[in-house]
Amino acid sequence: MEVRPTSIPDVLLIKPSVFEDARGFFKETYQEERYHKIGVGVQFVQDNNSRSQRGTLRGLHYQLEHSQGKLVQVFRGEIFDVAVDLRRSSPTFGKWTSAILSEHNHLQLYIPPGFAHGFYVLSELAEFSYKCSDYYFPEHEKTLLWNDPQLDIEWPITESPLLSEKDQQGIPFSNIEYFD
Numbered sequence: 001m002e003v004r005p006t007s008i009p010d011v012l013l014i015k016p017s018v019f020e021d022a023r024g025f026f027k028e029t030y031q032e033e034r035y036h037k038i039g040v041g042v043q044f045v046q047d048n049n050s051r052s053q054r055g056t057l058r059g060l061h062y063q064l065e066h067s068q069g070k071l072v073q074v075f076r077g078e079i080f081d082v083a084v085d086l087r088r089s090s091p092t093f094g095k096w097t098s099a100i101l102s103e104h105n106h107l108q109l110y111i112p113p114g115f116a117h118g119f120y121v122l123s124e125l126a127e128f129s130y131k132c133s134d135y136y137f138p139e140h141e142k143t144l145l146w147n148d149p150q151l152d153i154e155w156p157i158t159e160s161p162l163l164s165e166k167d168q169q170g171i172p173f174s175n176i177e178y179f180d
């Protein structure tokens with residue numbers, strides 16, 4: 001297992017050990033003791049899975065109350081994954097970091113509570129799977145505008161993305177509620 005730094009210290013890029021043989025491969029996608037040791041300091045309580053077609057952009061979402069830490073990964077396809085630091089007291093407040101996660105690189109991104117999260121699908125199809133450290137509370141969910149000019153996220157977008165109704169009406173960074 002390898003842990004790689006990202007441009008935001010608390011966001012970790014993790015490469016699990018992958019054991020390949022003539023049948024295919026095996027990897028542990030989560031192991032509490034080992035992940036706590038490398039800094040994944042949360043207890044996960046919910047697993048999610050979404051499937052998206054090429055050009056889909058989901059995000060940028062966060063729960064202001066019941067903020068969720070997330071361990072995200074892709075089991076099919078490839079995505080451009082983004083985390084935005086919304087913790088006002090953080091030295092990287094308002095900064096974003098990204099990673100290409102794919103079925104081939106096996107990379108996982110750990111995003112602690114206090115961040116907005118989203119991704120853009122680069123492959124024909126993306127099977128996205130992630131662990132959350134708190135439950136889903138739709139009443140507390142917020143959507144940060146994915147293409148907010150102040151954040152200036154460098155999405156590798158080739159055409160206008162496929163967005164949900166909710167994501168089309170994201171709130172600009174200057175108007176959202178942040179974490180202390």
Ligand SMILES: Cc1cn([C@H]2C[C@H](O)[C@@H](COP(=O)(O)OP(=O)(O)O[C@H]3O[C@H](C)C(=O)[C@H](O)[C@H]3O)O2)c(=O)[nH]c1=O
Nearest residue numbers: 048050058059060061062070117118119135136141164
């Ligand atoms: C997130 C969630 C959604 N849902 C239901 C609510 C809707 O009926 C349906 C689709 O929800 P939504 O359009 O919010 O799904 P995404 O756009 O993939 O949302 C996720 O997108 C970004 C990438 C995230 O990081 C968040 O985990 C999450 O907000 O699933 C549930 O029942 N439980 C849940 O935990």
